[in-house]
Amino acid sequence: MKTNTHFAFFDEGSKKEIRRAILKAVAIPGYQVPFASREMPIARGWGTGGLQITLSIIGKQDVLKVIDQGADESVNAVSIKKLVQATTGVKLTERTQESSIIQSRHRIPEVALTEGQILVLQVPMPEPLRPYEAKEYQTKILHSEEDYSGAWLMLFEQIMKYGQTATGADHPVYVNNRYVMAPSPIPRFDNPKMHQSEALILLGAGREKKIYAVPPYTDVASLAFDDYPFAVESFEGKHCHLCGATNVFMDELIDHSTGETIYQCNDTSYCMERLNANVEAEVEENHV
Amino acid sequence: MYEEPILSVRNLKKQFGPGCHQCNQEHDKGLEKNYCPNCGTVYACQDISFDLFPGEILGIVGESGSGKSTLMQCLYFDADATSGEAYIHDAALDGQNVFSLSSQKKRYIRNHKYGMVYQNPVHGLKMNFSSIGNIAEKLIAAGNRNVSEMEGVGKTLLENVHIPLFRMKEAPKNFSGGMQQRVQIAKALSNNPPILFLDEVTTGLDLSVQANVLDLIKRIQRELGISMVVVSHDLAVIRMLADRTIVMLNGEIIEEGLTDQILEDPQHAYTQQLVYSLL
Ligand SMILES: Nc1ncnc2c1ncn2[C@@H]1O[C@H](COP(=O)(O)OP(=O)(O)OP(=O)(O)O)[C@@H](O)[C@H]1O
Ligand SMILES: [Mg+2]
Ligand SMILES: [Zn+2]
Ligand SMILES: [Zn+2]
Numbered sequence: 001m002k003t004n005t006h007f008a009f010f011d012e013g014s015k016k017e018i019r020r021a022i023l024k025a026v027a028i029p030g031y032q033v034p035f036a037s038r039e040m041p042i043a044r045g046w047g048t049g050g051l052q053i054t055l056s057i058i059g060k061q062d063v064l065k066v067i068d069q070g071a072d073e074s075v076n077a078v079s080i081k082k083l084v085q086a087t088t089g090v091k092l093t094e095r096t097q098e099s100s101i102i103q104s105r106h107r108i109p110e111v112a113l114t115e116g117q118i119l120v121l122q123v124p125m126p127e128p129l130r131p132y133e134a135k136e137y138q139t140k141i142l143h144s145e146e147d148y149s150g151a152w153l154m155l156f157e158q159i160m161k162y163g164q165t166a167t168g169a170d171h172p173v174y175v176n177n178r179y180v181m182a183p184s185p186i187p188r189f190d191n192p193k194m195h196q197s198e199a200l201i202l203l204g205a206g207r208e209k210k211i212y213a214v215p216p217y218t219d220v221a222s223l224a225f226d227d228y229p230f231a232v233e234s235f236e237g238k239h240c241h242l243c244g245a246t247n248v249f250m251d252e253l254i255d256h257s258t259g260e261t262i263y264q265c266n267d268t269s270y271c272m273e274r275l276n277a278n279v280e281a282e283v284e285e286n287h288v
Numbered sequence: 289m290y291e292e293p294i295l296s297v298r299n300l301k302k303q304f305g306p307g308c309h310q311c312n313q314e315h316d317k318g319l320e321k322n323y324c325p326n327c328g329t330v331y332a333c334q335d336i337s338f339d340l341f342p343g344e345i346l347g348i349v350g351e352s353g354s355g356k357s358t359l360m361q362c363l364y365f366d367a368d369a370t371s372g373e374a375y376i377h378d379a380a381l382d383g384q385n386v387f388s389l390s391s392q393k394k395r396y397i398r399n400h401k402y403g404m405v406y407q408n409p410v411h412g413l414k415m416n417f418s419s420i421g422n423i424a425e426k427l428i429a430a431g432n433r434n435v436s437e438m439e440g441v442g443k444t445l446l447e448n449v450h451i452p453l454f455r456m457k458e459a460p461k462n463f464s465g466g467m468q469q470r471v472q473i474a475k476a477l478s479n480n481p482p483i484l485f486l487d488e489v490t491t492g493l494d495l496s497v498q499a500n501v502l503d504l505i506k507r508i509q510r511e512l513g514i515s516m517v518v519v520s521h522d523l524a525v526i527r528m529l530a531d532r533t534i535v536m537l538n539g540e541i542i543e544e545g546l547t548d549q550i551l552e553d554p555q556h557a558y559t560q561q562l563v564y565s566l567l
Contacts, residue, residue, distance in 0.1 A: 048562045132295075132414075143393055149429040154430065159435055160457055226434045 008055040009087040014038060018056035018211070022202060025213035030175025033043045033127050033144070037209040042079060047105055048206030051080055052124035054103045057118065057202075058084065063091045065099035070107045070249070070266035077105075086220040094269040106169065108190040110248050110270040113199035115216065121184040123205040126212065128172045128182040151223060159228055171230070174221045175214060183220075189249045194220040238263045243274035292377055293339035293378070294515050295363075295483055299370030300336040302358050304327030322355065322539040326394055332358040332562050334539040336372070340483065340557075343513045345505075347530025347547060355539040357407060358518040360487045362387075364404045365394045365522070376401055376483070384391040399430040403476030403514075403557060407488040409468035412475065422460065426478045445474035451503055466497035473504060484508075484516045490525055502528055523566045527551060535559050 002029060021035035040048040045234035047068075058064065066081045068074035072094040080103060081092055093099050096111040105119040113119055129139045132150030142150065153173050158166040165171070169185040171195065178246065184203055185189055188191065194214055202216040214220060239246045241255075241262040250263040265271035308327035311317045317324065322331045332355045340346050348356050359510045361367040363374060373385040378401065386397060406412040413422050423442040424432075432438050446456055449470035460468045468491050476484055482510075486505065490498040506529065509516060518529050526533055526547060533550050535543040535558070554560045 095359065147395065147429070149425055152428045153421055153425045153432070154416065156424045156435060157417055160418055160420055160439075227436050236292070 006058075008058050008089060008232070009083070010038070010052075010055055015056040018052055018224045021211045022053065022057065025211050026200070027181060028213050029215055029218050030179030030181040030212060032210040032212045034209055035211050037206050040206070041083065047078060047080055047103070047122040049204030049208075049211070050103050050105070050120045050206075051083070051204075052206060053082075053202050053204040053211065054084060054101060055087070057120075058088055058090060060088070060090065062068065062088075062100045063093050063098055063256075064098060065093050065102045065269075066104070067102070067107060067109070067267075067269075069106045070251075071268045071270070095273065096269065099206045106185050106187075107249070107267065108186055108193045110245075110265070111114075111199060112193075115198045117199040119197075119199050119201045121186070121201065121203045121226065123182065123184045123203045123210070124207070125170075126182055126205040126210040127171075128180050143179060146178065149185075151180050152225075153217070155223060155225065155228075159225070164222070165228060165230075172223045173217075174223060176218050176220075179282050181212060181214075182221070187233055187249055188222070189228070191220070191230075194222075233278045235263065240265045240271060240274075243271045243278065245271065245274060291356035292342075294342045294355055294377050295340040296375045297339075297363070297378070298337050298373040298375075300333055300359065300362060300374065301331075301370045302333040302355070302362050302367065303329055303331050303370050319538070322353070331539050333362065333369075336536075336539075336541060338480060338534055338541070338544065340515050342482075342515055343509070344531045345509055345516045345518055345529050346544040347533040348517060348519045348536060349526045349533060350521060350536030352521055354521075354536040356536060357487055357522070358539075359521055359536075360404070360485050360517070363400075364402060364485055365398060378482075395429075399426065399485055400479060403479075403481040403484040405469065405472045405476050405484070405486045405489050407491060409460065409465070409472050412472040413460045413468065416459050418457045419446065419463075419474075421458055422471060423475045423478045426475050430479045441478060442474075445477060446471070448477075449474045464497075466493050466501060468506065469493065469501055473501075473508070477508065477514075481513070482515060484514050485519075486516060487519045488521070490520070491522070498525075505529060520567075523551075523562055527566075535562070 018035055021033045023031045038052060040051060064084055066077040068077040070235045085092055096109040101120060105122040127139055129142055129150045132154060133139050153240060155165050167188065169187050170190045171191055172180050173183050173191060183194060196217050197214060198216055200216055203212050205264050222230040235250050238250060240250060240266055244264055245265055249266045251266045253262050253264055255262045305328055307329045310326045311319060311324035311329055319331060336359060339528045350356055362369040366386055369387050374387055376386055404412065420439065420442040423445055424438040427438045427441060446453060451467060451470055461473050490501050508514060522524055530547045533540050533547040537558050543550060550559060551563055554563045
């Protein structure tokens with residue numbers, strides 16, 4: 001088999017076309033721009049949308065971080081990293097603050113993103129109105145007329161069924177006061193991080209062939225009824241059993257020796273970094 | 289009796305197809321019923337004009353294919369009229385042909401001025417959403433963002449149309465045809481529209497259920513004073529509900545007047561046939 005010789009896998013024409021879609025997405029915050037999604041050497045539904053964005057914007061000086069549900073070492077994250085590095089030779093990192101591009105599935109890192117960074121989110125279902133209206137032609141009209149009754153109705157239904165908005169993830173947001181957008185299946189906990197984000201956020205759906213964006217310093221508001229305010233998952237009174245962090249998104253685990261429920265940072269690199277810092281502090285203390 | 293109509297329709301036309309040199313003529317179109325044998329264009333509504341007065345029920349009767357549903361769809365903006373005008377007598381809309389308004393303004397009219405009950409409940413309801421949610425949908429569309437308020441309105445309406453409240457979270461797909469029509473009516477009434485369109489609401493229902501739905505419509509008109517356009521191919525339904533009646537045939541109005549008068553002394557041969565078959 002002949003190896004691919006293009007920098008970042010794609011030929012320049014393909015990259016340009018994807019970049020054009022990205023530029024349009026940035027120009028119209030929250031609007032889903034169709035693009036000619038390409039065949040990738042990983043299966044669709046495994047982040048091909050995000051990967052195509054990453055490959056078309058990455059340059060030799062970039063430093064890439066890839067996470068899957070908060071973890072840098074998951075099989076998916078690793079295979080994406082391998083592919084990008086093999087075709088670009090860029091530096092990889094697990095440290096959020098060191099990276100210039102972060103490709104992520106289902107999370108926004110705990111370390112606040114800053115100007116100049118780009119967060120690429122993988123999106124399985126870009127259309128927030130899809131469960132309400134099956135036809136793409138119709139949802140396009142609804143967006144163009146800013147008719148978001150359907151998005152509100154879905155929240156209403158959840159409240160009727162569960163007594164609260166039960167979006168575990170992918171809670172719809174209003175972007176720049178104009179388009180209702182699926183933020184990708186990030187927990188509600190991460191929604192506020194999109195509001196006035198210093199970093200550019202790009203979202204890519206490979207199977208559905210859509211790219212959309214939240215440019216830096218854009219208003220992003222989670223949909224909520226007057227009498228049911230938006231609320232993030234609460235970890236009040238909980239802390240990470242490894243690093244002691246509070247106010248972060250945590251996974252719930254069972255301690256097999258005691259049978260107790262314990263909590264742990266979902267963002268593994270954040271946790272690791274805190275652990276290392278703790279160790280350093282201890283070492284320093286012992287040396288004093 | 290009445291001062292000013294709440295809705296005036298003038299010269300409404302709806303055709304399916306481009307027309308040809310033969311049927312494009314103003315007169316002598318050479319149609320077979322509503323259909324041009326030369327090019328296949330269907331003239332579903334031809335030059336329909338009428339007024340709807342505050343608080344009245346206007347009946348529209350006509351055989352299958354006479355253009356009743358097409359007329360309703362044009363009025364409710366589900367379909368674009370080919371030409372013609374409609375005026376809603378309302379401070380904000382007076383003097384404006386509503387067919388020529390922007391889609392946003394049309395949506396405003398649908399959400400605030402109109403209610404629609406479709407012949408087939410599939411068109412009026414989200415079959416997989418809860419019944420209370422279906423009612424909320426219309427309130428949400430009209431700008432409401434308060435859950436408890438919408439739940440309150442929805443419950444009152446469902447009780448009003450005799451849907452037991454313990455079933456309000458069920459999806460209409462689990463309901464009988466009569467119940468579905470009653471949920472549709474509750475939904476159509478949710479934001480107190482001054483104008484309500486009802487297209488063959490009792491077709492396909494059992495006779496006892498029909499009577500039930502007709503009673504409900506009568507009661508709504510009495511209690512809320514909503515102006516209604518009631519479409520049916522069944523003269524019995526029209527006789528029970530409508531104050532005035534329009535008779536349509538092949539896309540045209542062939543007769544109109546007080547319902548009692550039309551029933552007692554039909555003028556047009558077609559209406560005579562219709563009336564005598566009812567007796
Ligand atoms: N989308 C369409 N394309 C072509 N012709 C159509 C279309 N919709 C309706 N028609 C035609 O327009 C005419 C009027 O139809 P319409 O459905 O309005 O009749 P109706 O009076 O409501 O009949 P029914 O009593 O059966 O409901 C019919 O000849 C129908 O075949
Ligand atoms: Mg019909
Ligand atoms: Zn931790
Ligand atoms: Zn013709």
